Amino acid sequence: MNLDGVEILHIRMPMLGAFRTSFGTESVRETLLLRAVTDDAEGWGECGASDAPLYSGEYTHGAADVLARHLIPALAGTPDLDAHSVAPALSAFKENRLAKAALETAILDADLKSRGVPLSFALGAVRDSVACGVSVGIADSVPELLDTVEGYLADGYLRIKLKIEPGWDIEPVRAVRERFGDIMLQVDANASYERSDIDDLLALDAFGLSLVEQPLPADDLLGHAMLARRLATPICLDESILSARAAATAIDLGACRIVNIKPGRVGGYLEARRIHDLCAAHGIPVWCGGMLETGIGRAANVALAALPNFTLPGDTSASARYFAEDLTDPFVLENGHLAVPKGPGIGVAPDPDRLAAVTVSRQWIPLR
Numbered sequence: 001m002n003l004d005g006v007e008i009l010h011i012r013m014p015m016l017g018a019f020r021t022s023f024g025t026e027s028v029r030e031t032l033l034l035r036a037v038t039d040d041a042e043g044w045g046e047c048g049a050s051d052a053p054l055y056s057g058e059y060t061h062g063a064a065d066v067l068a069r070h071l072i073p074a075l076a077g078t079p080d081l082d083a084h085s086v087a088p089a090l091s092a093f094k095e096n097r098l099a100k101a102a103l104e105t106a107i108l109d110a111d112l113k114s115r116g117v118p119l120s121f122a123l124g125a126v127r128d129s130v131a132c133g134v135s136v137g138i139a140d141s142v143p144e145l146l147d148t149v150e151g152y153l154a155d156g157y158l159r160i161k162l163k164i165e166p167g168w169d170i171e172p173v174r175a176v177r178e179r180f181g182d183i184m185l186q187v188d189a190n191a192s193y194e195r196s197d198i199d200d201l202l203a204l205d206a207f208g209l210s211l212v213e214q215p216l217p218a219d220d221l222l223g224h225a226m227l228a229r230r231l232a233t234p235i236c237l238d239e240s241i242l243s244a245r246a247a248a249t250a251i252d253l254g255a256c257r258i259v260n261i262k263p264g265r266v267g268g269y270l271e272a273r274r275i276h277d278l279c280a281a282h283g284i285p286v287w288c289g290g291m292l293e294t295g296i297g298r299a300a301n302v303a304l305a306a307l308p309n310f311t312l313p314g315d316t317s318a319s320a321r322y323f324a325e326d327l328t329d330p331f332v333l334e335n336g337h338l339a340v341p342k343g344p345g346i347g348v349a350p351d352p353d354r355l356a357a358v359t360v361s362r363q364w365i366p367l368r
């Protein structure tokens with residue numbers, strides 16, 4: 001495959017409501033789309049970065065800069081370029097996984113589209129629809145939270161994930177459990193607790209949660225292993241799992257019993273599949289996380305979530321969870337599931353008018 005160049009599109013998508021986590025509040029999705037242009041197809045990738053480096057060290061302008069200066073130019077002259085040659089071509093550059101993932105995905109989509117192969121098929125999917133949960137932000141009050149959760153249950157979401165932080169944990173979790181009974185319920189702390197908060201975390205055991213996601217800092221695998229020995233609720237790791245190697249370490253240490261796989265966080269769909277396979281071999285269930293994706297990123301996540309060891313509902317919510325208007329045809333929940341796209345590559349492309357309406361700037365990086 002010959003790569004003519006890659007366009008970096010900076011987009012700002014208004015969100016339906018603010019999404020609050022322990023690290024900040026988002027009401028506009030500000031990120032990058034990449035458009036890879038090859039001799040016989042165009043491919044799209046969405047970057048997981050947002051305007052500020054609050055989830056990880058990456059942020060939208062930084063990702064655009066490293067892509068334009070380093071990552072995209074490094075693909076020039078790669079012989080027989082395909083998705084599998086992207087990570088090796090970029091391996092000299094440290095970190096920047098969200099940016100690398102977006103680039104690999106755009107090349108992967110172009111490659112699969114040129115060959116007429118759906119991403120789900122290329123990855124080894126075994127389902128044509130995936131079970132969906134929803135991630136619920138920190139609310140201003142418990143009654144407000146209960147109203148929000150009630151709406152999502154009415155929509156048909158199969159499990160609820162509550163964002164928690166010190167001071168917003170036991171009370172909202174108890175209220176949701178008491179009000180809605182035996183629903184599938186889990187929490188995500190986004191690394192906001194310290195080892196010294198162990199009593200607050202142990203108190204969560206009273207509520208029959210499916211899992212507690214990333215209670216401690218990303219680099220504290222040992223702390224998670226120590227916590228796991230005392231907590232009955234399974235620990236799931238998100239921010240800690242940056243690679244298949246990190247996943248292997250976490251599993252061996254006993255730091256988690258479940259893994260959240262976000263393709264962006266681990267540098268792309270190929271590394272995501274390696275983690276899926278590794279976890280399957282260890283009997284560790286996985287589920288697909290989310291980064292407030294537009295239909296572009298969502299389409300690829302849904303394809304990944306159709307692999308066999310994605311046995312728990314993901315944060316693969318419908319378009320309407322986040323956006324009044326998506327960039328693609330909307331992903332619509334049916335009986336708590338989203339359909340896996342059937343078309344070649346990621347199976348979708350942005351609507352040109354909607355894309356134009358949210359594009360703040362674009363930069364073409366030519367490669368020949």
Ligand code: NPQ
Binds near residue numbers: 026
């Ligand atoms: C998580 N995602 O599982 C992340 C958190 C996250 C759906 O809960 C901007 C603002 C970007 C908030 C990316 C979900 C974000 C964000 C990810 C939150 O940890």
Ligand code: MG
Binds near residue numbers: 214
């Ligand atoms: Mg998380």
